[in-house]
Amino acid sequence: MLKKGSQNSQADKGCSMYETIKYRVENGVAWLTLNRPDKLNAFTSQMNKEIQKAIKISAGADEVRAIIITGEGRAFCSGQDLSDVDEGMNLGQKLREDYGPMMEQIANCEKPIIAGVNGVAAGAGFSLALACDFRLVSEKASFLNAFVNIGLIPDSGNLYYLSRIVGHAKALELSLLGEKVTAGEAKNIGLATKVIGVDEWNEQLKAFAENIANKPTKAIGLIKRYLEASYHLSLEEYLKEEAEGQRIAGLTKDYAEGVTAFTEKRKAQFIGK
Amino acid sequence: MNALQFIETSISDGIGYISLNRPKQLNALNRIMVREIVSNMEEFDRDPQVKVILLSGNGKAFSAGADIDEMVNDDPISMELTNQFADWDRISLVKKPVIGAVKSFVFGGGFELALSCDFLIAASDTQFSFPEVTLGVMPGAGGTQRLTKLVGKTKALEWILTAERIKAKTALQYGFINKIVAPELLMEESVDFARKIAKQPPLAVRLIKESINKAVDYPLNEGMQFERKNFYILFASEDQKEGMKAFVEKREPKFTGG
Structure with missing residues (x-):
């Protein structure tokens, strides 16, 4: 009991130590909300680290039995914040230091993780959604493997997960053409677990997560x-x-x-x- | 015997258990703790009830390394006089098989302790590392020697110079652990393995371990002569007579340890 108490306080303490995300635990579900709405929740190094930390804390906290990753405002996550990188940057190093550890933390988490894709998920934001176990998708959301459009390859585990979820041919198509995938198409190709109407979004996301949180x-x-x-x-x-x-x-x-x-x-x- | 401060021991079913028991310090090894481990291994080595020794760590990790606080103020003369590594040398004189059940952090002195075991069963979350170089020192309890003998110079030098964390899968690939198991089943699987060894005729087990250790250090011809002598010695045992008789009579042998 003592152990559980200390873990409770650990997850609670989690709420105040973030700047780029919001974190709260409710009815067995940890809500991890990307919180840079004016930047369409684009990734900065700090956000990579804060997501990593929140997942680690959720994985270790007894009272957390499901995790939701969603976005504040109109986007899920637009990918890397390009104002946070410059042309001379070593992108390999950037991935090794910021994205790799975050993606490994997510992959090592044995609790169910739900991406609540409330809006556009582009670039590394798409990868983040792919790394989750479920993708609940708002009818107004879309996915975009934007990397090829600026001369890069899909990163942060994107190809690894994408090919497993939609198959080799579709993964290549989405990655090479770099075109938008609507919520409806995402459902058709098995990318979305479920498409949810805007009016029912909060309620259904919550219900889905709480149902999973009550499973073994x-x-x-x-x-x-x-x-x-x-x-x-x-x-x-x-x-x-x-x-x-x-x-x-x-x-x-x-x-x-x-x-x-x-x-x-x-x-x-x-x-x- | 004095009460044990830093380890727990027990004997059950032919297995002598030693558990590192400083879980809050992730089983960091201090000098008294090492002495307790070694003394109890020696005691088990002489105890006819014990066929095999199983070393494990209580809490989250096997051992995160040596207790650095204890060494901060050491100088070469004080270390020469303390002669702390003499205790470590005694581990290799233990005749019975020693199985290490390791998990999570196996760092520094903890890694050296693990490498002193004859078998290692590792939980899938195990990470091995020699971080000594980052403190301006180096492994001192056999790390540079044992790891090199196990995996060769190429990787030993790389791992000890970079302090890189070696994951269980890599450890298995390079052959310095025997098996990877799910973390939840580490003790169960290690005990199963220990039971298998404990069932074998003890004198044969003893002389096999001795001969194989010689293969590491002796030139081939010396090792072959050593093996031969041990082979002959076993023909003085009751278990050899029983083992061969049972084979001829097509039945299971009943070994008595004689």
Whole structure:
């Protein structure tokens, strides 16, 4: 109990230490809102670091069982703030120092992460949405793999995730043509989990996240872990890992509760452990 | 024996457990702690109940390294007189197999302790590193020697000079750990592995470990002679007679350790 208390205060403390994002925890959901609306929530180094920190804190806080990343104002995230880079900048170094660590933090987080794509997601903002487990997309939102339009390649894990989500051919098409993808098309190609009307946006985003937050969080983390592992293993190796994963799930309190609730014909009350 | 300050020990099912127990300091090793580890390894080595030793760390990490506070004011003469590394030398004299179960940070002295084990089972989140160079020093408890013997000069020099963090997958690839397991199952899998070794005839295990260690240090011909002598010695054991008899009779052997 003491441990939980200290983690609570850690997540709470999180609220006041950010300048480029807003962070709050409500009903088991950590809301991470990119907060540079006058710049369409474009990335600066500081924002990279603050997202990384907020994800790390959320991953370690017991009371957080789902994470939403969304944007303040009319955009989700327009990508790198170009006023924060100059032409002479070593872009490799920029990625290694700012974007790589943020993307790894997101990839290592075993809690479900939902991108609430409220508006345009362009460039690295598109990549950020791709790194999430779900993309709930506002009907007025759009995606843009803008990199090619300024002579660059999609970065921050973009091609890695995009090809897995939409397939090789579509990933190439979006990356080479650099054209806008509407919410409706995003749904058609499997990029959007769901398209939501503007009027219902807040309510539906919240409901989706809170529903996930009430599921067996540890099992969700294991599903994420082993699905990712499957891409790097032979079937034989994967089946060995899968057995480890199921052993871990079988030791959770939520599994015990799930089985008990099933035999008692009632709805399971999961605690995430 | 004095009460243990920095480790916990127990014996169960042929396995002698030693757990580093300074979790708040991420099991940073101080001199008394090292002495406790080594003395208890030696005690287990002489205890007929113990077939294999399992070393692990309580809390988040295996060990984040040596206790720097303890060394800040040292000078060469004080270190020569303290002779702290003499304790470390005794680890390599332990005859029974030592399994290290490692996780999270395995840095500096913690990495050297891990490299002193015969087997390493690592949680998938394990990171190894020798950060000594960033403090203006170098590994002093066998790091430059043991790592180099395990992985060769090329990578040992690179890792020790850059202080780079080595992930579990890389460690497996370079062959200085035996296995990667999910963090949640580190102890369960390590105990399973320890049980497998504990089931083998102890005298054969002992002489195999001794012979393989010689292969690292001896010229081939000397090593071959050493191996041969150990091979002959095993023919004086009861387990050799039982093992071969069981094989001929097509049944499972019952080893007694004699």
